[in-house]
Amino acid sequence: MLRLSKTSKLDGILSWSLQALETCPGSVNADGSLVDACRGCYATTGNYNYPNVKAPRIENREDWQRDEWVSDMINALESQRYFRWFDSGDMYSLGLAEKILQVMESTPWVKHWLPTRMQKFPKFAKVIKRMQALDNVMVRFSSDSVTGEYVLGLHGSTITDNIGNAPGFVCKAYEHGGKCNGCRACYSKDVPLISYVAHGKKMAKVIKLISIK
Numbered sequence: 755m756l757r758l759s760k761t762s763k764l765d766g767i768l769s770w771s772l773q774a775l776e777t778c779p780g781s782v783n784a785d786g787s788l789v790d791a792c793r794g795c796y797a798t799t800g801n802y803n804y805p806n807v808k809a810p811r812i813e814n815r816e817d818w819q820r821d822e823w824v825s826d827m828i829n830a831l832e833s834q835r836y837f838r839w840f841d842s843g844d845m846y847s848l849g850l851a852e853k854i855l856q857v858m859e860s861t862p863w864v865k866h867w868l869p870t871r872m873q874k875f876p877k878f879a880k881v882i883k884r885m886q887a888l889d890n891v892m893v894r895f896s897s898d899s900v901t902g903e904y905v906l907g908l909h910g911s912t913i914t915d916n917i918g919n920a921p922g923f924v925c926k927a928y929e930h931g932g933k934c935n936g937c938r939a940c941y942s943k944d945v946p947l948i949s950y951v952a953h954g955k956k957m958a959k960v961i962k963l964i965s966i967k
């Protein structure tokens with residue numbers, strides 16, 4: 755069964771997610787350690803550990819493999835104008851990526867935002883390029899950095915602990931109790947780079963460790 759989430763942060767916009775880290779092959783360095791951004795990942799703390807939050811993410815990993823999954827997704831998006839892929843997790847499988855592309859192509863009335871690190875894997879290049887070519891799709895490459903570094907020349911995002919010196923468009927959710935509050939910058943092709951302000955105890959610890967290295 756299709757399991758969509760509705761988070762208050764996103765003004766009630768629906769999302770489809772998987773379990774963080776176990777579906778995030780792009781979260782690890784060559785030596786097997788987690789990249790900085792994923793060491794402080796919000797989706798491994800707090801509410802994300804509650805069984806009712808974990809269950810749909812675990813079920814979705816099996817569910818997308820059903821033949822009817824694409825048509826079910828298209829029907830579920832019938833009355834939506836915005837959609838967020840991967841509030842947690844990533845499109846770890848090429849088969850999943852191909853199906854997501856079909857959903858995107860079949861729902862031109864929906865603005866899709868898909869954050870990912872799968873650009874690190876050459877076999878995903880073709881499908882990502884086809885997604886990027888769609889007017890209604892924003893594929894944002896997530897930087898591994900928590901100090902504002904980012905991948906040049908692409909739509910992307912980074913994390914920063916320095917609001918005054920942050921690159922690109924600075925997400926103002928921190929001014930609105932962690933909510934988007936009507937902002938839709940993440941879905942827009944006119945916004946090449948977004949800086950998310952680091953938040954949470956886990957992220958603060960990661961930044962502290964980096965700063966004393």
Ligand code: SF4
Binds near residue numbers: 924934937939948
């Ligand atoms: S940049 Fe805008 S749309 Fe993106 S997370 Fe922040 S508030 Fe929400």
